[in-house]
Each structure stands twice: as structure tokens, then as C-alpha cells.
Amino acid sequence: MLRSSVRTARVRRALATLAFWLVVAVSLSFSARGRSAGDAGSRARPSVAGNPLRSLARPLAPPEHLRGAVRERLVAGSYAYLRVAMGPGQERWLATIGAGRALGECVDVTAYAMAPSFESPRLNRRFESLLFGSARPCH
Helix, strand or coil: CCHHHHHHHHHHHHHHHHHHHHHHHHHHHHHHHHHHHCCCCCCCCCCCCCCCCCCCCEEEEHHHHHHHHEEEEEEEEEEEEEEEECCCCCEEEEEEECCCCCCCCEEEEEEEEEEEEEEEECCEEEEEEEEEEEEEECC
């Protein structure tokens, strides 16, 4: 029974990772299309309003891994913005799908992309630097 629940947890984790990468790929695709819309001979395409990945600056290859404690959590629709403190004076903001993690919780962050100077219209806030990825409880 324990093996079955461990296998189920691994499958769920793999599906969540796959879903995140799908969102990143689709967002990058729409972002690239939006930049070329002003070119001569190209047709204007609708923008993806409210998608925080549309202004994505660059994918991180390989992904960046961090460990820290959640110091602040801002929920914005289907996304959560987490301020993660890795140590004194070392903090990063992370955008993740879902409600995020609880304040004070230790998290392992895997960041797949980063946007400098990211503006969130939903929060009416600018982030100097914003990571996009997942946050799991520390083991």
C-alpha cells in the first residue's frame, strides 16, 4: 500500500511539472508572436491578458534551485507570489501556480525562468526580479 501511495505522489508531481512546462511553452509562444505583430506583413494576434509569463525575459537552463523560508505570500488569481528568504539579506520573489506555501514554511524552489523588472497588473506591483517555478516543502 505504501509503494502505491509513493508511486501516486510521484505521478502527481510529474504531472504538475509537465503542466508548468506546458504553461511556460505556451506563454513563450504567445510572447514571441506578440513581438512580431508590429512587423510589416504580419497579422496582429490577440495578447494573453493577465498571464504573468507573457513578459518572460528568459528561461533558466539549467533550472535554478533555492532553499529558504516563505516570508510573504501574495495570491493573485490562479498564481501566488512568494518572497523566499534564503539567509540574511538574501531574498527572491517566486511566481508559482496555485496558492503557494504557508508563511514560515521551508521550501525547495525550482525556478525555470526569470523576468527582470516584472510588472503585475493584478497586484498593481513591480518586482525588481521575479522567478517562475515551483515550491515544494523541504525534506
